[in-house]
Amino acid sequence: MEEIAITKFKADCVAILDRINETGETVRVTRSGKPVAEIGPAKAPKKRRIGAMAGTARITGDIISPIIDPKDVNALNE
Secondary structure, eight states, rough: OOEHHHHHHHHTTTHHHHHHHHHOEEEEEEEEEEEEEEEOOOOOOOOOTTTTTTTTTOSSSSSSOOOOOGGGGGGHHO
């Protein structure tokens, strides 16, 4: 991992970020020899596709009728 002083990073920020994007390497930025940050390539966001799971579920029973008989619920009887 390459280490770069913060002053050099500030001066060449765009070029350093372009190099990180091309090579995929991580760069450590230091201030007075102490690490301040590590900068690496961004991970590509996962693509979400609407309807990607279409056709993968199965209905195996009655989805319209209540699960329990309404007469069995005390709150409804009061």
